[in-house]
Amino acid sequence: MEFEQLLAEFQGIIHKVCRLYRDTPADREDLFQEIAYQLWRAYPNYRHEAAPTTWIYRIALNTALAAFRRKRPDLRYPGEMPDRPADVTNDEQEHRRELFWRALRQLPDGEKALMMLYLEDLSYQEIAAVTGISENNVGVKLNRIKTKLKNLLNGRI
């Protein structure tokens, strides 16, 4: 599979990593470019033994955890005008999703990585292969993180 095709097919993973690790659209865009660039640089050494997703998870998370951020003022703009009437059902669903993302972003960086791999439906064995920690440790850590997430969301959903 050519790199361009691979990137187009799996860019969703990178978008999710960016949303998880960066708060503003500008920072997410920077991180997206950094991850795409690191993938492109690493592609000649990609041996196609592992699934492309496993390779992408490893490099995308590595980049998110290691990359420096540009210094700039923290300006955030809401997507809509505050007085716009919203559909109640969509609004409720959207609100719950936003709470979920907010809770996820409150996790420490290392725990975010594990939670992301879990939400991507990777098995403990696959998570262990991507992160380099033992399968047992993956299980223990994930249970703790899930409890932490529930506590963060407790009473808000």
Next chain:
Amino acid sequence: MDEFKSAWNDAASGLPRQAPAFKQQPPVARQIKRQLLIEAVAWVVFIAVFRDAFDGDTKPLYLNILLVAAFLLMLVHNVTGYLAARNLVNGPDLRASLARYAEKLRVFGIISVGCRALAIGVLLWFFASAITFTATKYWMLAGIVAVVFVQLFLLGRIWAGRVKKVSVALKEMSV
């Protein structure tokens, strides 16, 4: 957890099917490169003109050599840092790669602060060598040294913060 997974999976829905730009250097790398170029030009200009502009020829030869060597060392160190910053991924898994990266950052940070301290120290020595010192001038020199120490301390803290960020993430994943 099912609702979480659904929210998670929806986060990347509706993306275009074509690949985004990927060959262009990322903005942070471009910013580092720009800063590096500006510093490099300034130091090269300084090295080129210091003998005439600051009477380098009237000062001991060893001091001239030391000054050029210190600035060249800083320049070479910055270039190696820029090249290293392009390779963030270096290991078979996340843990191994981050551990290597944290160690690389730690060593790089120490050399970076050391290089700056050396360059500023030699620069002060170079300029101070022609001065006949009085009590007031000693106090002024002490003030400059104090400011330099504060700057080096802050630079050291920036590097320590970078190393800590990666080390803490490593610990969070494994403990």
